[in-house]
Amino acid sequence: MKKLLLLIACCYSLNTSAQKRPPFIDFLNQRNTWVDSVFKSMSHAEKLGQLFMVRAHTDKGVEYSEKVAKLIKDNHIGGVVFFQGGPERQAALTNQYQQLVKVPLMIAMDAEWGVGMRLDSTISYPFQMTLGAMQNDQLLYKMGEQVAKDFKRLGMHINFAPAVDVNNNANNPVINFRSFGENKYNVADKGIAYMKGMQENGILTTAKHFPGHGDTDVDSHYDLPQLNFTRTRLDTLEMYPFKKIMANGVGGVMVGHMNIPSLDPTPTLSSSLSKPIVTGILKNEFGFKGLVVSDAMDMKGVVKFFPNGQADVKALIAGLDVIELSEDVERAIKMVKKAIKAKQISWEEIDAKVKKILYAKYWLGLDNYQPVSTANVFRDLNRQESTTLIQQMADASITVLKGTAAFPLRNDFVRKTVILNVGSSENTVFSNTLKKIKPGALVINIPKNVGELELATIRTTVKQYDQIVMAVIDSRSRPASKLDFPNHLTQFISEFSTKNTITALFANPYVISGIPGFERSASILLGYQNLPEIQLAASKVILGTLKANGKLPVSVNAFFKYGDGILMR
Structure with a gap:
């Protein structure tokens, strides 16, 4: 049968390069012989399997991979979502999994800032807040173009990105730095640009997390957030970027797990299980025709109140096309069959979902599936054009909130200069770059676990200098809204935020609100996260070789609001 399908693909494929086909949304309106032929060949069990995408890793050993393989083969699974692991191992495992199925798998990854979000020895782009x-x-x-190249090199087809949540809650524990910020227009424009870069290069994308996860203080991985906003507020703010990106041709939408009484008053019901939200608003009212995908269905926000497979069935009834990461696929398929017999959902509805999935597979070129080359994977994923782009993005993101008079920093003998790396136990790109111009400057590295006695000694030393360049560095891989520094170190930052200090923050901008007196520094630069390229960009601004033009994408306190930033000419 697999050979027959490949023969059908060869006969009826009009063009095997997805990027040369019409946009996916427009493509759905066309009759497709390959889709029809494959669909007619499928049993009921094969159709139901297409609705599910299962989790895969390449860092959990052979036994785990074999367990996933059995799940794929036994249940005719439609897709795989890769998480942590290595690129070479993933390329090889992708080929193994593809050999198990009659209809090629649709391979996905949640890679908001590139495959480096999940895979070792690969490239990560800056976080959405930085961008x-x-x-x-x-x-x-251009970032979308590069991410698309990486996906295609690894045999992947769908990026569960971009996040177009409007983050207007500094205490949001789950979106936060993953958002482009608090301004709906900025979020929409940047989400559209990123989406087009991927989709116009043959990768399907899903805007997430509909209807909008930006103003929550609960992480839906662990509980069900509630959005107590009016329909008018949701329409004009949270859902605005989704409407704009849908109007610009996004191929998929991922529905998040939130309870929203103004859209569906059912208590404890997640938006991902709500027919009024998924079918009523997203599909009917907004007219979205593309793939509608669930957020991970093993998250507590959805299964806490609908356990034991109930959530999977309710999600399909609500109107979702693809169930991502069911807790138990085999159980879910059995329960869907029961729901069909009970007339809770019809085969006609299932068939429509399956056909849409097959259309996506055809658009992605899976009608002419080719194995992934396992040679030179590392080299191909670590391209110079990608690293050059990251530096360009870093340069474009640096934001000067205050005080350009101190730039450029010069190698003079008038002022004694000390460079502080607060939060780092070793020299940084930032301090090393400045030292090239000011070789006489003293560099002091202050790890975040510094003791009070040691810090007291450092304080005495710093007071002997009349010019301070202070880098505040959050070394965590995912920077939160509050620094994980001890109080005495935060107080040290406050104490030396003075008229003699140039302060560069390589951390989440929201941390500013937890540093009293931060605004007193003579000059303030924001780098948003701790990347070497961003540290280099900040040092170039201080040395006068780069003109900063970044703008603050969120409001952090009364001193620094959305849109602040000195444009340097």
Whole structure:
């Protein structure tokens, strides 16, 4: 049968390069012989299997991989979502999994800032919050192009990105730095640019997390957030970027797990299980025709109140096309069959979902599936054009909130200069770059676990200098809204935020609100996260070789609001 399908693909494929076909949304309206032929060949069991995408890793050993393989083969699974692991191992495992199925698998990854979000020895781009500061959206399009190249090199087809949640809650524990910021227009524009860069290069994308997860203080991985906003508020703010990106041709939408009484008053019901939200608003009212995908269905936000497979069935009834990461696929399929017999959902509805999935597979070129080359994977994923782009994005994101008079920093003998790396136990790209111009400057590295006695000694030393360059560095892989520094170190930052200090923050901008007196520094630069490229960009601004033009994408306190940033000419 697999050979027959490949023969059908060869006979009826009009063009095997997805990027040369019409946009996916437009493509759905066309009659497709390959889709029809494959669909007619499928049993009921094969159709139901297409609705599910299962989790895969390449860092959990052979036994785990074999367990996933059995799940795929036994249940005719439609897709795989890869998480942590290595690129070479993933390429090889993708080929193994593809050999198990009659209809090629649709391979996905949740890679908001590139495959480096999940895979070792690969490239990560800056976080969305960082990119929200840029004034050049064309760089986002180029990032989409590069991410698409990486996906295709690894045999992947869908990126569960971009996140177009409007993050207007500094205490949001789950979106936060994953958002382009608090301004709906900026979020929409940057989400569209990133989406187009991927989709116009043959990768399907899903805007997430509909209807909008930006103003929550509960992480839906662990509980069900509630959005107590009016329909008018949701329409004009949270859902605005989704409407804009859908109007620009996004191929998929991922529905998040939130309880929203103004859209569906059912108590404890997640938006991902709500027919009024998924079918009523997203599909009927907004007219979205593309793939509707669930957020992970093993998250507590959805299964806490609908356990033991209930959530999977309710999600399909609500109107979702693809169930991502069911807790138990075999159980879910059995329960869907029971729901069909009970007339809770019809085969006609199932068939429509399956056909849409097959259309996506055809658009992605899976009608002419080719195995992934396992040679030179590392080299191909670590391209110079990608690293050059990251530096360009870093340069474009640096934001000067205050005080350009101190730039450029010069090698003079008038002022004694000390460079502080607060939060780092070793020299940084930032301090090393400045030292090249000011070789006489003293560099002091202050790890975040510094003791009070040691810090007291450092304080005495710093007071002997009349010019301070202070880098505040959050070394965590995912920077939160509050620094994980001890109080005495935060107080040290406050004490030396003075008229003699140039302060560079390589951390989540929201942390500013937890540092009293931060605004007193003579000059303040925001780098948003701790990347070497961003540290280099900040040092170039201080040395006068780069003109900063970033704008603050969120409001952090009364001193620093959305849109703040000195444009340097």
